[in-house]
Amino acid sequence: MGYETELKLFIDGAWRQGEGDLSPVINPASGDTIAELHLASTANLDEALAAAGRAWPEWRAMDVEKRGAILRKAASLLRERAEPIGRLLTQEQGKPLAEAIGEVMGAAGMFDYFAEEAKRAGGRVLVRPTGQRSIVIPQPVGPTVTFTPWNFPIYLLAKKVAAALAAGCTVISKPPEETPGCTGALARALDDAGIPKGVFQLVHGVPDAVSRQLIGSPVIRKISFTGSTGVGKHLMKLAADGMKRITMELGGHAPVLVFDDCDLDKTLDMLVPQKFRNAGQVCVSPTRFFVQEGIYDAFAKGFAARTAAVKLGNGLDADTRMGPLANQRRLPAIAGLVEDAKAKGARVLAGGEPGDGGFFFQPTVLADVPDHADAMNVEPFGPVALMRSFATEDEALHQANRLPYGLASFVFTENGRRANRLGDALESGMVGINNFAISVADAPFGGVKESGFGSEGGEEGLASYQVTKAIHQA
Known part of the structure; x- marks a missing residue:
C-alpha cells in the first residue's frame, strides 16, 4: 500500500491547504520524498488564533458529559482506523508497523481516559462561620497551544490535546512537519467526532516563526511543549513576555x-x-x-x-x-x-x-x-x-x-x-x-532538573490545563 492521504491544515472547522512554503515529507526507510506539505502562512495562524478565542466561551461552558462524548467518539474512530493510520506513521517516521498501530491505540486510550477524568475535576469547600461560604474551584486556563515532536507524533499529540479539551480549553496544535499524515488523521477523528468549529485546530509551519506568532498572541493562555531542552528554554523566554503558563517535557538520558x-x-x-x-x-x-x-x-x-x-x-x-x-x-x-x-x-x-x-x-x-x-x-x-x-x-x-x-x-x-x-x-x-x-x-509523566517541569497524564495532566479560583461569600 502506498502513501495515500491528503495533507491539509485544520482551521476553524475546515480543511484547507496552507498558504505558506512547501515542505517535503520523506520516508526514512528509503530517503525518498513521498509528499509535499503546504505550511501555514501568517494569515492562516491569525485565523486559527481568532477561532480559538471565539470558540472558547462556548466550549468551556459545555457540559462535561457532552465534551466527554466527543472525546470518546474520537477514541473509537482512532481504534477503527488504527491500521491505516499506523501505516501512515510508519511511512513518515519509520517505526515498525506493530509499534505504530500500538501508538494509535495508546492515543485512543488517552482520549477515553480524559473524557472520564474531567468528571472528577472537583474543588473543595472551606470551613467558615455560619452563613458564609468559601469554595475553591478549577477552571480551564483558556486557549492553549501545543508543540509536539516526531518520535511519537500521534501519542504525544493526544496526551496534550485530550487533557486540554477535557479541561475546557480550546487548542491549536503544531505537530511535526515530518509526520503530517498521521497527525492529520488524529485531527480528522476529532472532526468526525463532532468537535465544534475552532475548538481544536492543527497547523504546520516553520517552528520558530509559528512559535513566536502563537505564543506572542494575547489569545493564548497556556503552552505545552515536548522536545529538546534547548528549544524548551527558548519557548520559556517567549512565554515569559506574556506571563503564560507552560508545561515542559524535555530531554532525558x-x-x-x-x-x-x-x-x-x-x-x-x-x-x-x-x-x-x-x-x-x-x-x-x-x-x-x-x-x-x-x-x-x-x-x-x-x-x-x-x-x-x-x-x-x-x-x-x-x-x-x-x-x-x-x-x-x-x-x-x-x-x-x-x-x-x-x-x-x-x-x-x-x-x-x-x-x-x-x-x-x-x-x-x-x-x-x-x-x-x-x-x-x-x-x-x-x-x-x-x-x-x-x-x-x-x-x-x-x-x-x-x-x-x-x-x-x-x-x-x-x-x-x-x-x-x-x-x-x-x-x-x-x-x-x-x-x-x-x-x-492515569499516571503523571514529566521530569525534573533540565528535563523540564509539569506533568502530563493522570489528574496532574488535567490540572495543568486548569487555573484555581477561590470564591468567598459572606
Missing part, C-alpha cells in the same frame, strides 16, 4: 541500575527490546547501563547477543524489529558519538555503523564507556546502549544522578529495601523498578 541479584536473563529480555524500541528515539529510552561488577561481563555478552539478533529493516516488513532513524541529520550525529566513545576507550560489542540505504543505523552496544565520552553526557536519542560496571550502590546512584537531566530512571533488583532507597534517591520525575511501564494514561 535515562540511567539503568542493574544489580547482581536480578534475574539476568529475564532482565536482558526486557532491556534489549526497550532500548531499540523506535530506534532508541524515545525520551525515556534506557541508555546508560550501570551494571554491578560481578555480573557485568555476562550482562554485556548477553546484551550484545540479543542486539545482534534485532532485525533492522523497513517498518512495513513483518519481520522488522527496528526501523530507520526518523531524520537524515541523526545519522552523522549518532556516528559521531560512537566514534568519540571508541576514541576514548569504549569497546564496540555490536553494531556501530550506518545501515544500507535510507536513514538506518545498526543497533549498537558500547562497553566500558568512560564518563568523559560525549555519549555519556549528551542524549544520544538513537539506537546506542552505553554500559559500564560499578561496585557499590552509592557509586551507581552517583552515576545515575550525575547529569543535569532527570526524566526517567530504571532499577533492576530483587532487594526490596534497595528498591525503596533508590526510588526515593534517584533524581528523576519517574522511576521504573523492574518495570518499563511508566507512560500510562
Whole structure:
C-alpha cells in the first residue's frame, strides 16, 4: 500500500491547504520524498488564533458529559482506523508497523481516559462561620497551544490535546512537519467526532516563526511543549513576555541500575527490546547501563547477543524489529558519538555503523564507556546502549544522578529495601523498578532538573490545563 492521504491544515472547522512554503515529507526507510506539505502562512495562524478565542466561551461552558462524548467518539474512530493510520506513521517516521498501530491505540486510550477524568475535576469547600461560604474551584486556563515532536507524533499529540479539551480549553496544535499524515488523521477523528468549529485546530509551519506568532498572541493562555531542552528554554523566554503558563517535557538520558541479584536473563529480555524500541528515539529510552561488577561481563555478552539478533529493516516488513532513524541529520550525529566513545576507550560489542540505504543505523552496544565520552553526557536519542560496571550502590546512584537531566530512571533488583532507597534517591520525575511501564494514561509523566517541569497524564495532566479560583461569600 502506498502513501495515500491528503495533507491539509485544520482551521476553524475546515480543511484547507496552507498558504505558506512547501515542505517535503520523506520516508526514512528509503530517503525518498513521498509528499509535499503546504505550511501555514501568517494569515492562516491569525485565523486559527481568532477561532480559538471565539470558540472558547462556548466550549468551556459545555457540559462535561457532552465534551466527554466527543472525546470518546474520537477514541473509537482512532481504534477503527488504527491500521491505516499506523501505516501512515510508519511511512513518515519509520517505526515498525506493530509499534505504530500500538501508538494509535495508546492515543485512543488517552482520549477515553480524559473524557472520564474531567468528571472528577472537583474543588473543595472551606470551613467558615455560619452563613458564609468559601469554595475553591478549577477552571480551564483558556486557549492553549501545543508543540509536539516526531518520535511519537500521534501519542504525544493526544496526551496534550485530550487533557486540554477535557479541561475546557480550546487548542491549536503544531505537530511535526515530518509526520503530517498521521497527525492529520488524529485531527480528522476529532472532526468526525463532532468537535465544534475552532475548538481544536492543527497547523504546520516553520517552528520558530509559528512559535513566536502563537505564543506572542494575547489569545493564548497556556503552552505545552515536548522536545529538546534547548528549544524548551527558548519557548520559556517567549512565554515569559506574556506571563503564560507552560508545561515542559524535555530531554532525558535515562540511567539503568542493574544489580547482581536480578534475574539476568529475564532482565536482558526486557532491556534489549526497550532500548531499540523506535530506534532508541524515545525520551525515556534506557541508555546508560550501570551494571554491578560481578555480573557485568555476562550482562554485556548477553546484551550484545540479543542486539545482534534485532532485525533492522523497513517498518512495513513483518519481520522488522527496528526501523530507520526518523531524520537524515541523526545519522552523522549518532556516528559521531560512537566514534568519540571508541576514541576514548569504549569497546564496540555490536553494531556501530550506518545501515544500507535510507536513514538506518545498526543497533549498537558500547562497553566500558568512560564518563568523559560525549555519549555519556549528551542524549544520544538513537539506537546506542552505553554500559559500564560499578561496585557499590552509592557509586551507581552517583552515576545515575550525575547529569543535569532527570526524566526517567530504571532499577533492576530483587532487594526490596534497595528498591525503596533508590526510588526515593534517584533524581528523576519517574522511576521504573523492574518495570518499563511508566507512560500510562492515569499516571503523571514529566521530569525534573533540565528535563523540564509539569506533568502530563493522570489528574496532574488535567490540572495543568486548569487555573484555581477561590470564591468567598459572606
